Amino acid sequence: MSARARVGVIGVGAMGMGVAKNLLARGYAVRARDIRPEAEAEAARAGAIVCASPAALARECDVVISLVVDHDDTEAIVFGADGLAGALAPGAVYVMSSTVPPRYASDLGARLEARGVAMLDAPVSGGPARAREGTLSMMVSGRDAARERAEGVLADVAAKRFLVGAAPGQGSKAKIVNNLLAGVNLAAACEAMTLGLKLGLDAKLVFEVVSASSGASWIFGDRMARVLEGDYAPRAATRILTKDLSIAAATAAEAGVPGPFATTARDVFAAAVADGQGDADDAAVIRYYAARAGVKLPTKD
Amino acid sequence: MSARARVGVIGVGAMGMGVAKNLLARGYAVRARDIRPEAEAEAARAGAIVCASPAALARECDVVISLVVDHDDTEAIVFGADGLAGALAPGAVYVMSSTVPPRYASDLGARLEARGVAMLDAPVSGGPARAREGTLSMMVSGRDAARERAEGVLADVAAKRFLVGAAPGQGSKAKIVNNLLAGVNLAAACEAMTLGLKLGLDAKLVFEVVSASSGASWIFGDRMARVLEGDYAPRAATRILTKDLSIAAATAAEAGVPGPFATTARDVFAAAVADGQGDADDAAVIRYYAARAGVKLPTKD
Numbered sequence: 259m260s261a262r263a264r265v266g267v268i269g270v271g272a273m274g275m276g277v278a279k280n281l282l283a284r285g286y287a288v289r290a291r292d293i294r295p296e297a298e299a300e301a302a303r304a305g306a307i308v309c310a311s312p313a314a315l316a317r318e319c320d321v322v323i324s325l326v327v328d329h330d331d332t333e334a335i336v337f338g339a340d341g342l343a344g345a346l347a348p349g350a351v352y353v354m355s356s357t358v359p360p361r362y363a364s365d366l367g368a369r370l371e372a373r374g375v376a377m378l379d380a381p382v383s384g385g386p387a388r389a390r391e392g393t394l395s396m397m398v399s400g401r402d403a404a405r406e407r408a409e410g411v412l413a414d415v416a417a418k419r420f421l422v423g424a425a426p427g428q429g430s431k432a433k434i435v436n437n438l439l440a441g442v443n444l445a446a447a448c449e450a451m452t453l454g455l456k457l458g459l460d461a462k463l464v465f466e467v468v469s470a471s472s473g474a475s476w477i478f479g480d481r482m483a484r485v486l487e488g489d490y491a492p493r494a495a496t497r498i499l500t501k502d503l504s505i506a507a508a509t510a511a512e513a514g515v516p517g518p519f520a521t522t523a524r525d526v527f528a529a530a531v532a533d534g535q536g537d538a539d540d541a542a543v544i545r546y547y548a549a550r551a552g553v554k555l556p557t558k559d
Numbered sequence: 560m561s562a563r564a565r566v567g568v569i570g571v572g573a574m575g576m577g578v579a580k581n582l583l584a585r586g587y588a589v590r591a592r593d594i595r596p597e598a599e600a601e602a603a604r605a606g607a608i609v610c611a612s613p614a615a616l617a618r619e620c621d622v623v624i625s626l627v628v629d630h631d632d633t634e635a636i637v638f639g640a641d642g643l644a645g646a647l648a649p650g651a652v653y654v655m656s657s658t659v660p661p662r663y664a665s666d667l668g669a670r671l672e673a674r675g676v677a678m679l680d681a682p683v684s685g686g687p688a689r690a691r692e693g694t695l696s697m698m699v700s701g702r703d704a705a706r707e708r709a710e711g712v713l714a715d716v717a718a719k720r721f722l723v724g725a726a727p728g729q730g731s732k733a734k735i736v737n738n739l740l741a742g743v744n745l746a747a748a749c750e751a752m753t754l755g756l757k758l759g760l761d762a763k764l765v766f767e768v769v770s771a772s773s774g775a776s777w778i779f780g781d782r783m784a785r786v787l788e789g790d791y792a793p794r795a796a797t798r799i800l801t802k803d804l805s806i807a808a809a810t811a812a813e814a815g816v817p818g819p820f821a822t823t824a825r826d827v828f829a830a831a832v833a834d835g836q837g838d839a840d841d842a843a844v845i846r847y848y849a850a851r852a853g854v855k856l857p858t859k860d
Binding site: 506510516 | 721723732735748768773779810818819848
């Protein structure tokens with residue numbers, strides 16, 4: 259398929275909107291669908307054609323990418339009322355890019371294949387800013403034929419693509435392994451920064467020391483920079499990684515792998531959500547620690 | 560002090576040996592002391608003058624750096640029999656570079672100051688290879704006058720130095736905050752890699768996906784590269800971070816900061832030590848997970 263492929267994006271939240279705007283900027287005809295009218299309105303303002311249902315969208319597209327919240331939403335847009343399962347044209351490809359339990363992705367791929375629908379299990383990593391630039395990383399699994407048909411679009415969505423295997427489920431496994439680490443590294447960053455502040459260290463100094471030392475992580479640098487600015491405007495909302503960590507903990511338990519970090523991170527994120535931080539940026543997990551430690555966090559001014 | 564400063568290194572294990580050899584290569588007269596004769600013999604072969612006690616070493620040095628295992632060993636070389644406390648010349652500086660409880664570092668500095676001995680609390684990060692190159696990072700706290708007298712030597716030991724405060728204790732606080740993250744990020748890396756392997760993913764693929772995604776950390780890249788090679792020859796032994804994580808957990812508890820990651824990491828490291836991995840490289844924490852998950856790790860061949 260050329261850059262003229264007709265692409266549909268289902269779920270235009272922060273990530274999906276980034277993907278849609280990036281594809282529009284690259285000259286694709288983009289169709290969009292979301293359950294929230296305000297998200298559809300924003301997509302329309304950016305130049306996307308809003309469709310009335312997943313099925314209506316799928317009928318007009320060569321490649322359909324879904325970036326909905328979880329596996330329940332994925333099930334609804336695929337097999338629910340006016341779902342895409344029965345509407346994709348022969349030769350079209352469905353790209354499942356939400357973070358879902360690996361077992362669900364594998365099962366979904368099998369159910370779709372039984373109906374003659376080609377699915378790629380292709381979760382992405384990198385956040386809304388990189389989605390907007392087309393520089394996400396993507397973990398792709400599925401049949402070569404489907405991957406080759408979608409390759410042009412995938413390359414424009416995710417500059418870095420990892421081929422994880424020939425069966426849906428493999429991509430989701432790689433994604434959940436990564437997000438387990440993102441969640442643990444972030445919550446631990448919040449714990450360590452709070453400890454430093456409580457011990458009387460300057461926040462910027464802790465940031466610089468850790469960034470130059472053995473405790474550095476990608477997410478420490480990204481999210482603690484927001485903490486230094488007192489900026490909790492949501493890019494990735496706390497509830498997203500909370501969900502991913504629940505999947506990671508359940509996957510580890512099911513696989514018989516010790517998961518003390520997965521469960522600890524899941525519980526800390528869940529407590530932050532219970533504290534009211536679910537819709538804030540996930541850097542706000544530090545508020546869970548700060549509130550309990552009696553520490554004052556840096557503010558915008 | 561010029562590059563001709565006479566420097567003593569007490570504790571020439573992996574880190575201290577790297578520091579001593581680096582200083583010898585830069586033309587310093589280096590004196591060394593260790594409780595293990597084989598370590599002293601290696602230092603002598605590298606050109607260091609071996610001294611019979613911390614006091615004997617201190618009498619001949621302008622700057623004395625200690626890199627012993629823990630605060631008990633630090634106490635012994637400073638205030639034990641033939642300790643350095645009574646032997647340093649006026650104007651000489653004692654640089655305490657082991658990782659110890661912040662409260663101990665603060666107390667030690669006060670006791671030495673009462674005797675007229677200048678101490679810098681200056682833990683280092685970066686591992687033996689960077690010690691050998693003089694490219695460690697160092698978190699320095701202590702009086703400006705002492706720091707200025709030692710600055711030439713410190714600059715040759717640690718290319719990156721952070722000034723954390725004017726009182727001993729501050730440097731150790733910054734160090735323990737960093738090592739908390741190093742320990743958590745490493746143990747979680749082992750958990751995630753084991754989960755990926757148990758789910759049937761290729762180890763090298765997990766390494767590449769995580770390294771390019773939001774789960775990346777400095778220690779994931781460093782230690783999982785060793786896991787891919789099946790290489791557990793000790794650079795930093797597992798028992799070292801085990802000790803640091805105990806300090807981090809105790810410091811958090813004492814400060815009233817929630818420490819679920821500190822305690823989880825401490826317990827996982829302690830279990831790995833109980834499994835017999837204490838003297839192996841700390842990448843061997845993955846053997847704790849692999850044994851329980853029934854996963855076969857990559858081997859050297």
